[in-house]
Amino acid sequence: MLESRRFVIIGFFALVGIIYLLRLFYLQVLDESYSIESSSNSIKRVTEIPFRGQIYDRYGKLIVYNTPVYDLLVTPYKVRVDDTLRFCQVLGIQRRDFDSLMTAASAYSRVKPSLFLRQLSKEDFASIQDIMVDYSGFEFAKSSLRTYTAPTLANTLGYVSEITKGQLEKQEEPYYRQGDYIGQSGVERIYENELRGKRGTKFVMQNVNGVYKGPWKNGELDTMAVAGENLHTGLDLEVQQYADSLMVNKVGSVVAIEPATGQIISMVSAPTYDPNILASRYFSKNFAALARNPYKPLFNRPVMASYRPGSTFKLIQALIGLQEGVITPGSGFTHANCPVGCHNHPATSTVALGVAHSCNPYFYNVFRRLIYKNNIKNTFKASAVGLDAWHDDIAKFGIGQRLGIDLPSEYKGNLPNKKYYDRFYGEYRWKFSNIYSLSIGEGELLITPLKMANVAAIIANRGYYYTPHVIHGIGDKKAVKPEFLERHETGVEPHNFEPVIEGMIGAVEAGTARRSRVEGISIAGKTGTSQNKRGDDHSIFIAFAPVDDPKIAIAVFVENAGAGGSAAAPIANLIIEKYLSRKVTNKALEERMMKLDLMSKVVLPTQKKPEDASKKKTETVKPKSGDPNDPSNRLPGTPHPANPGAMRKPVTVALPKDTQRKAL
Template identity: 75%
Template sequence: MLDNRRFVIFGFFGLIGFAYIFRLLYLQVLDDSYSIESSSNSIKRVIEIPFRGQIYDRNEKLIVYNTPVYDLLVTPYKAKIQDTLTFCKLLNIERPTFDSLMNAARSYSRVKPSLFLRQLSKEDFARIQDVMVDYPGFEFSKSSLRTYNAPTLANTLGYVSEITRGQLEKQEGYYYQQGDYIGQNGLEKFYEDQLRGRRGIKFVMQNVSGVMKGSWKDGELDTMAVAGQNLYTGIDLDLQQYADSLMRNKVGSVVAIEPKTGQILTIVSAPSYDPNILASRHFSENYRKLANNPYKPLFNRPVMASYRPGSTFKLIQALTALQSGVITPGTGFGHAGIPMKCHCGGRANSVEHGIQFSCNPYFYQVFRRIIYDNDIKDTYKASAYGLNKWNEQVSKFGIGERLGVDLPSEYKGNLPNDSYYDKIYGEKRWKFSNVYSLSIGEGELLITPLKMANVAAIIANRGYYYTPHVVSGVGKKNNPLPEYLVRHETGIEPRHFETIIPGMIGAVEAGTVMGMARMAGIQIAGKTGTSQNKKGPDHSIFIAFAPADNPTIAIAVFVENGKWGGSAAAPVANLLIERYIKGKTENKAMENYIINKNFMPDMPKTTPKKATKPDSSKKKDVLAPLAKQTAPKEKFTAASGI
């Protein structure tokens, strides 16, 4: 019995001893991590940053690519500089800049390398590489610079810049480190996970002076960096640049969509800037200049600016009324007693005529029928019930909500319901007479240019849409994110679209569009709009699609301060339709007119500010129309609406 216990005890301690011996063998022979840690003076762990994915247009033309550059890092406690002025001259920097960079490096860490000078070109690197051996504590790191083939699409592409402290603290996992670059706006931000790739790690040997002596263990423990995925967009780069030229000297937006896929063909935010200026080491200085520009070039108008849709909204009103059965295609209305001016000479005796001549009294009556299509006797309750039913149908067109485009900061706009007006007027203190301006797209309605381009695509498709998106393929062509393959229905029967489309064709060929803007050989279905603007000339809007019978392009153009939709926005849209369908511009007279037309608002002259109290009687800032519009408080003007 005792012998058995002795064997158990010996066996137990023997097992423990064997475990310790095996662990020591593993740590000292098999596991390299402690060896690497103890050899930190001779073995350096180098993180390799992968190239970001490139971006292409729909025809595989390169839009964004990477140019190799070099970053200069400094480890403060190792840094030894005998002649600071000579060092500054070598790097082409000023002494105050040197002091600022060194202080920032010391604040981060005295013993860890941190960024000193970013994005040195290959030429600069070759010029100073050998000389830098005389300056201990400094080392080079290979990096890349985002480069843009053309000065276009700045707000859509976005930019990359150094990650902020707040972003570092909020990140999930530990992918990013201080000094890393990250997408901050546009596609660069939205597709950051796909574009950034996967980091690599190399272990290299170095001597006591920090000079690299080759890879450690022949790269046995190294992992290769994996480049980010390429993005293939639906953008037609030639059409995009042509749209840029047409929007020169104008403030506004252009959005063109391929109706059957939802792919965005062209997206212009005017005025814009050359994206290359935010891809240099002078980022902060250039960004500050753009941010202080009174025309707000950093403001991405297609998805962030909000306007009243004006008469373009009459299309949705007509479709909603036809679907609910409160009117038929041949319904006509008299104009007597209507608090709106008539632009159609009393010719609106049908839905088609009402749209063709953009008749305000006609759509006042249409909206009134929609609201009071119930048996409720109480005026307030009837108005609230009808408004909410109207809101439910209109929201299916994407109005009053975010569409989900693959760009950050999309504004949802405003589509009022009974609760909205209860807050403004008080519960049971409003009725149809307080909200009738909605009938012609004015009042409290707010939309973005992207939404109106999507409305044009919905009508082109006779009732459905795919969420508009810039990227048509991730990693390969025709491979969008799954959410952009979902078909959205509006609930409007296709036959009702055949009622309004002839009116849209009539508006272009013999209605509210100026004659010079009409295109030979292309049947365009369109609708003009004028969006009220209290602080200057009204904004010009036009939405359209073509060819009318088998649409391949749907478009919305907004020209701020352009006044009439048919004379400012419509010519831009029609020229782009002609260029896209025919591949050339035949209407040279129209092209010359638009390119030379200037709708830029005058900016106030800057004068030195005096230390006095502000004068409330002075005129308000004229730049306000360029920023995001807010829900209007001014009284509705019955004369508007073409």
């Protein structure tokens, strides 16, 4: 019995010994990772950061590429610096910079490498590479610097910077490390996964001083870094730079779209900045300066700023009225018994004339018919039911919602409905007299420049649109995201667009935009003047061309420039000609727009309204028609003159943000 137990015990220990021997054989002979770890003093694992994908315009011109640079990393517990002053002189930094950088690195980790000095040029690297061998704990890593072929598109392209602590903690997969770069805004942020590529790893031999001695095992275990996917845009770099030049010394936006595809041709946010200044080792200083700039150049106005659309909104009113059958192409209205005043023009006996003359009473009557077509006798209930039906029709044009452009922070704007007014008046305690300013694009409507450019594209297409997008191809195959190929219908029949387009042609040929028309190009457009509580009104113009075969739809917003025909229309028509003809014939108009400086008219958030602007606003409150009920120039949200007590609370408090606070 004892003998058998002895053999069992011996067998057990023999089995354990065999298992240990087999495991040891696997670790030392078969498993390369053990060999690497055991040779940590001579074998080094190096992570290779891939180049980010490049970005091209619609014609294949390079917009964004990469310049190789070097980052200096530090592992605090390994650091040996006997002469700190000499070390700082070698790197060109101050002693206080050295102390703060070392403190930050130690706070991150004493045993892991972290960024010490970023983006050293090839020349800087070559001059200090040999000297840095004397300072243990420091090592170089290859990196790249985003470089731009032209100082344009800063807000659209976005920027990359070092990943934040919060972003590190929130990442779903352990891809990024301390010191890595990541897209923070614009296209760089939305397409981060496509642009960043895949990391590589290589193993190199080095001596005890950290001097490189060649690849380990001839690179058999190395994995190559894979560069990020290239992005192909619908942007026209030449037209973009031209649009930039026209918006110098102005605040506002330009958005141009290809109607047939939804591709963005040009997107200007003015004032802007050179994107190269946020792609340097001085990122923090330059970013702070931009953030302090009172004109907010980091604010991407085409997708984030909101304005009242003014008379440009009348185009949608006409289209909905025609589709719903409350008017016909030959419908006309008088100015009698109308609370909104109008400009001096002949009678508006058709939809086309109503659009061409931008007749306020005409669209007041169209809106009234749309609201009251339900035939409900109760005035309050009729207004509520009619407004919701109107709201749903307008929403099909992309108003009051996010279009889904491939840029971050798109603002959806504001399209009021029954629920919106119920919050401030009480259910069924408001009626048409409280909302009729919507008929002419004022009141509580808020819309972004992008959406108005999309409205121009919808009219150009006679009833549909594709989601506006900057990137139209990803990688060598130029793959297109499926959502950008989806056609969105407005529900308005194509034949209903013809009288509206006829009126838009009239506005350009003989109406409010006639002074900037382009010879040889048929343009359909509509001016607008957006009411503004702080300073002069905003100038708006939307258009498309050529009329019979639209290639470009555009919206231009110029803040504090006054009427739509004064600045927005000339700028838009110059851009249209530049895109279609690759030249500009009206040099006098071009020079005048480039020299036009409106910065002195801009009222910054910290400033009081200029005295002359205040006087002008006081004067414009007086109705042109002499009718005391005319709100055509009345500030939105003020009580109706005929019923001062109708508004229990100013409607302007309902707006998501003050228009100018967003616009600036």
